[in-house]
Amino acid sequence: MSSTPMMFVTLRSPAALPTVEAALQGKGQWTRRLHGAAGQVAGLEIAPHSPPIGRDEILAIDGVADVLRPVSPHPRVDAQAGRTVSLGRAVLGEGCLLMAGPCSVETEAQIHAAAALVARSGARLLRGGAFKPRTSPYAFSGHGTPALQWMREAADAHGLGMVTEVLSEADVESVAAVADLLQIGSRNMQNFALLRAVGRTGRPVLLKRGMAARIEDWLLAGEHLLSAGAEAVIFCERGIQGFDPLTRNLLDLGAVALLKHALHQPVVVDPSHATGRRDLVLPLSRAAVAAGADGLLVEAHPEPSRARSDGPQALDEAGLAALAGGLGLAPVGETP
Ligand code: PEP
Ligand code: MN
Numbered sequence: 001m002s003s004t005p006m007m008f009v010t011l012r013s014p015a016a017l018p019t020v021e022a023a024l025q026g027k028g029q030w031t032r033r034l035h036g037a038a039g040q041v042a043g044l045e046i047a048p049h050s051p052p053i054g055r056d057e058i059l060a061i062d063g064v065a066d067v068l069r070p071v072s073p074h075p076r077v078d079a080q081a082g083r084t085v086s087l088g089r090a091v092l093g094e095g096c097l098l099m100a101g102p103c104s105v106e107t108e109a110q111i112h113a114a115a116a117l118v119a120r121s122g123a124r125l126l127r128g129g130a131f132k133p134r135t136s137p138y139a140f141s142g143h144g145t146p147a148l149q150w151m152r153e154a155a156d157a158h159g160l161g162m163v164t165e166v167l168s169e170a171d172v173e174s175v176a177a178v179a180d181l182l183q184i185g186s187r188n189m190q191n192f193a194l195l196r197a198v199g200r201t202g203r204p205v206l207l208k209r210g211m212a213a214r215i216e217d218w219l220l221a222g223e224h225l226l227s228a229g230a231e232a233v234i235f236c237e238r239g240i241q242g243f244d245p246l247t248r249n250l251l252d253l254g255a256v257a258l259l260k261h262a263l264h265q266p267v268v269v270d271p272s273h274a275t276g277r278r279d280l281v282l283p284l285s286r287a288a289v290a291a292g293a294d295g296l297l298v299e300a301h302p303e304p305s306r307a308r309s310d311g312p313q314a315l316d317e318a319g320l321a322a323l324a325g326g327l328g329l330a331p332v333g334e335t336p
Contacts, residue, residue: 007046008068009058016063017041023061074219076226081264085204085232088161088180090124092266096327097295098123099163100320103310105130105147111154113302117317119158122329126160127297131167133187140308145174152178159332163206169197176201186211186238189221199228208236215255234266235259236297239274248276251284253291260292272299272313281315282323
């Protein structure tokens with residue numbers, strides 16, 4: 001599926017309306033009549049989900065005066081259409097890319113064990129938080145800078161790339177020094193000072209959707225990153241706030257399909273934070289890939305029952321292997 005941006009077609013005279021309308025509809029376009037202040041037909045709007053059509057093809061229709069396009073508020077995001085993103089040893093946009101690991105980096109031994117099982121599964125990037133945004137100020141909030149180094153060493157030891165969250169402007173430099181992909185968490189999606197600081201690193205960024213953010217706000221947050229210099233923005237849908245606590249969040253697969261099929265953006269899904277339950281991670285991963293996700297960000301832990309954060313949603317080794325196997329992935333160093 002493809003699409004053209006919304007377009008407005010103006011007419012040489014109101015009498016041209018029926019022929020222009022019929023010609024556009026004959027080309028498969030979805031049109032809507034636009035009326036002026038006095039109620040007269042002023043032109044036609046072409047819906048953005050119409051099949052692709054060139055401006056010149058419309059101008060060639062008898063009775064068409066002009067074709068206008070509104071200026072996009074996120075031109076740099078639009079310019080990402082169809083691109084792939086290089087992430088150290090991996091590439092996003094060439095098949096399904098799996099990024100997996102624990103919610104938090106807890107100890108040096110834990111992140112090495114996690115990296116080992118992540119590499120065995122066929123995932124290509126190790127995820128894990130050194131700086132953790134926690135709803136309660138009394139909850140474990142990560143080991144900070146030392147954990148970044150543990151994670152880099154663990155990723156390198158197993159041939160993996162690394163994605164980790166940047167929580168504050170003060171940490172941008174230390175995270176950029178080790179991570180292949182810098183993560184902006186849901187709670188920080190509209191922290192514009194942080195977005196600018198992360199963008200200035202010139203690195204690829206994983207931008208999680210704010211839990212109450214509209215898609216347009218999410219795209220504009222991406223524009224902040226790109227306009228500040230980010231090399232690429234990968235949009236990550238992780239569920240928005242619904243009203244039912246049984247599934248932690250509400251996974252918006254419509255947004256994923258829109259970003260991939262209509263806007264052609266790099267997009268991944270985090271089914272772990274979307275549901276809060278390990279038993280739902282596999283079905284929602286399948287659904288995410290079917291909706292067009294280029295990859296998945298999944299929580300996995302060597303001993304989920306001992307996890308210091310988000311244990312109930314963490315997969316164990318067998319669970320991650322089953323997920324990766326279903327996606328047709330092979331361990332690092334082997335071809336599928
Ligand atoms: C995370 O990925 O560790 C995380 C905190 O996720 P989110 O920002 O989506 O809540
Ligand atoms: Mn988590």
